[in-house]
Amino acid sequence: MSKGRARTTAAGKLSGERMHEVIRKPVITEKATLAGEHNQVTFQVSLDATKPEIRTAVETLFKVKVKAVNTLRQQGKTKRFRGRPGQRSDYKKAMVTLEEGHSIDVTTGI
Structure with missing residues (x-):
């Protein structure tokens, strides 16, 4: 799974290291940009990342509410x-839909 490192802390939340490991980089393509009009952001994520981990990482790192x-x-x-x-290497993409009123500017760093 994750090379012997603990994925979560005792409280059940993702560690800071794991959050940065889950979210690799934003995907900036024409299709991903068009999805931004529908409050969606696309990220390249770790191959072993789960949907709950991705949700937690995005909500914590970018201070937004995730819908799906x-x-x-x-x-x-x-x-x-x-x-x-x-x-070429295999990779995993995550299309994150944000709640109304929330947005992420992928051109700026974390």
Whole structure:
């Protein structure tokens, strides 16, 4: 799972280290930007992250209320690099829907 580190503290909440491990980076594509009009933000997350962990991490790090979390696992493509076949890494995306009145500006850091 998570390499022997504790995922949660004694109180049952995510540790600060795990929160930063769960949320890798925002996804800034045309499709993700259009979803922003519907109060959604897309993040690349850890492959072993669960929906409750993602919800807690986003609410704590960005001080917003999350309405829903949808996830998908993207399989890495097989591509050629200098004539040799290679494999891109698999990754997981989370589309986070925020409550009305809340927003996240992904262009600024945490």
